[in-house]
Amino acid sequence: MNKKENILNLLYSELVDYLQGLREKTYRATQIFEWIYQKGAWTFDEMKNLPNEFRDKLKQKYQIKPFQIIKKQISQDGTTKFLFQLEDGEKIETVLIPSSKRTTICLSTQAGCKFGCNFCASGIGGWQRDLSTAEILMQVLHAKEEAKNHKNPLSHLVYMGVGEPFDNFKNMMKSIRIINDKKGLNVGARRITVSTCGIIPKIKEFAKEGLQVELSISLHGYDNESRNILMPVNRKYPFHELMEACREYVKETNRQITFEYILIKDVTCTERAAQALKRAFKGIICKMNLIPYNSVSEFDYFAPSRQEIYNFQNRLEAIGIHATLRMPRGQDVLAACGQLRYK
Ligand code: SAH
Numbered sequence: 001m002n003k004k005e006n007i008l009n010l011l012y013s014e015l016v017d018y019l020q021g022l023r024e025k026t027y028r029a030t031q032i033f034e035w036i037y038q039k040g041a042w043t044f045d046e047m048k049n050l051p052n053e054f055r056d057k058l059k060q061k062y063q064i065k066p067f068q069i070i071k072k073q074i075s076q077d078g079t080t081k082f083l084f085q086l087e088d089g090e091k092i093e094t095v096l097i098p099s100s101k102r103t104t105i106c107l108s109t110q111a112g113c114k115f116g117c118n119f120c121a122s123g124i125g126g127w128q129r130d131l132s133t134a135e136i137l138m139q140v141l142h143a144k145e146e147a148k149n150h151k152n153p154l155s156h157l158v159y160m161g162v163g164e165p166f167d168n169f170k171n172m173m174k175s176i177r178i179i180n181d182k183k184g185l186n187v188g189a190r191r192i193t194v195s196t197c198g199i200i201p202k203i204k205e206f207a208k209e210g211l212q213v214e215l216s217i218s219l220h221g222y223d224n225e226s227r228n229i230l231m232p233v234n235r236k237y238p239f240h241e242l243m244e245a246c247r248e249y250v251k252e253t254n255r256q257i258t259f260e261y262i263l264i265k266d267v268t269c270t271e272r273a274a275q276a277l278k279r280a281f282k283g284i285i286c287k288m289n290l291i292p293y294n295s296v297s298e299f300d301y302f303a304p305s306r307q308e309i310y311n312f313q314n315r316l317e318a319i320g321i322h323a324t325l326r327m328p329r330g331q332d333v334l335a336a337c338g339q340l341r342y343k
Contacts, residue, residue: 007062008036008134008141011174012183018061024054032058033183040145042066067138072146079330080146081340086111086135090128093162093340094139097329098150105143105154107136109172110163112342115197117220117231119262121296121334122162125342130168136175140185157187159194160216162340166194166202176213189213195260200237200245207252216289217246219259222273223280230262239280247284257286261323262338264293265302269312278319288316288323294336 010018015029031049035041042064044055067084070091074080080096095106111128113120140157147154157179159165165172176192178184189212196203197218206215221227224239234242246257261277263269277288290313293303304312309325316323328336 004061004063006132006134007032007058007064008137008178009132009174011177012181022057028054030183033181036064036141037178037184038186040141065138067142069142073333073335075330075333075335077329078150079333079335081330081333081335082139082142082146084139084142086131091342092131092135092139093335094143095161095330095335095340096143096146096150096154098147098152101152102155103147103150103152104156104158105140106158106161106340107139108161108163108340109136109159109165109168113163114167115164115231115233117197117218117233119220119230119264119293119296119299119301120338121298121341122338124296124298127163128342130171131163133171133174133178136171137178137185140179144185155187156191157193159192160337162342164197164199166196166199166206169202169205173209176211180211180213193258197231197233198237198242199233200241203245203249207249212255214258215249215255216258216260217242220262220268222268222276226268226273226276230268243280243284246286250285257284259286259288260291260326261288262291262293263304263309263312265304265308267301269304269308271315274312274315274319277316277321281321286322288321289326290316290323291326291337292328294328294331294338296338 012029012033016026019026019028035047041047044058069082070085071083078098082094084092090111092108092111094108097104110130112126113122114127116123144154179187179192180189193214193216195216195218220230227234227239250257292309293301313323313325330336
C-alpha cells in the first residue's frame with residue numbers, strides 16, 4: 001500500500017507546485033492552507049469549498065493525521081502538558097502555557113535528545129529520531145485547539161521542548177516558515193523563539209535566514225570549565241567560540257540574543273559566576289533569562305532560595321547585565337523547563 005504523505009510537510013509554494021502538476025487552480029492552495037491552519041480542519045472532507053473530485057485526489061496522495069493524545073495533564077497554574085503518540089509509536093511531550101496576557105506553546109523538535117546536559121530530563125533516555133515538519137506543526141494545531149479553553153488564543157511559540165532545534169535544522173526552519181506564513185498560521189516572527197544548546201555552525205546559518213525570529217542560547221555555564229561540566233556539547237563548541245559566534249550574530253542581524261541561564265544552588269549563582277559572566281558579556285548587547293533549576297530526580301542539584309535568586313539577579317544588574325527571571329510553570333505535572341522527557 002502506498003504510504004500517504006502528510007500534507008503538513010508542505011510549504012505553501014510546494015503545495016502550489018503540486019496543484020500546478022494537477023492543472024488545478026493555484027488559489028486552491030490558499031483554501032487548503034486556510035482550512036488547515038486557520039479554520040482548524042482535521043480532514044479533507046471538512047473543506048467544503050473544494051470540489052468533491054479534487055478532495056478525492058488530495059486524499060489519495062495526502063493525509064492530515066492528528067496525533068493520538070495519550071495523556072493530557074493540567075497543572076494548578078493552568079499549564080497543560082500533552083503526551084502525544086506518533087505514527088511509528090514514538091512519543092513526544094508538548095506544553096501549553098497560558099498567562100494573563102498571552103498563550104504560549106513549548107514545542108519539541110526531536111523524540112529524545114542527543115546532547116545530555118547534566119541537569120535536563122530530556123537527554124536521559126537518549127535520542128530516538130528527528131521530528132518531521134508535520135510533526136512539529138501538528139503540536140501547534142493541537143495546542144491551538146486547546147487554547148480555546150483559555151482567555152487568550154495561542155499567540156507565542158517557543159522551540160524549547162524536547163530535542164535540539166538546530167540538530168533538526170531543515171524541518172525546524174520549514175515549520176517556522178509555515179507558522180510565519182500569512183496564509184499559514186500567520187504568527188509574527190517576533191513571537192517565535194528558537195533555543196539552542198550552542199551549535200555554532202547552525203547559529204551562523206540561522207543568521208543568514210533573514211528572519212526576525214528570536215534566538216535564545218542555553219548558556220548555563222559561566223566559563224569554559226563550568227560549561228564543560230554542565231553541557232557536554234561545550235567540548236565540541238567551547239564557551240569562548242560560542243560567545244564569539246553570538247557577537248557575530250548580533251552584528252550581522254542587528255538582533256539581540258537572549259541567554260538562558262540556569263540557577264543551581266552553589267554552582268551557577270555564585271559571586272565567581274557573576275564576575276566571569278561580566279567578562280564574557282563584554283561588548284555584546286544581550287539579555288539574560290534566569291531559570292531557577294527545576295527538579296529532575298536523576299540529578300543531585302538544588303534550586304537556590306528565593307533570596308539567593310534575587311541576590312544573584314541584583315548582582316548581575318549591578319554589573320550591567322540585564323537579567324529577567326523565568327518563574328517555573330507547571331512543576332506539579334513535570335511540565336517546567338528541563339522536566340520534559342522521552343518516554
Ligand atoms: N535544546 C535546546 C532546546 C531546549 S530548551 C536548548 O538547549 O536550548 C529547554 C531549556 O530548559 C533550556 O534552556 C534548558 O537548558 C533548560 N533546562 C533544562 N533542564 C532544566 C532544569 N532542570 N531546570 C531548569 N531549566 C532547565
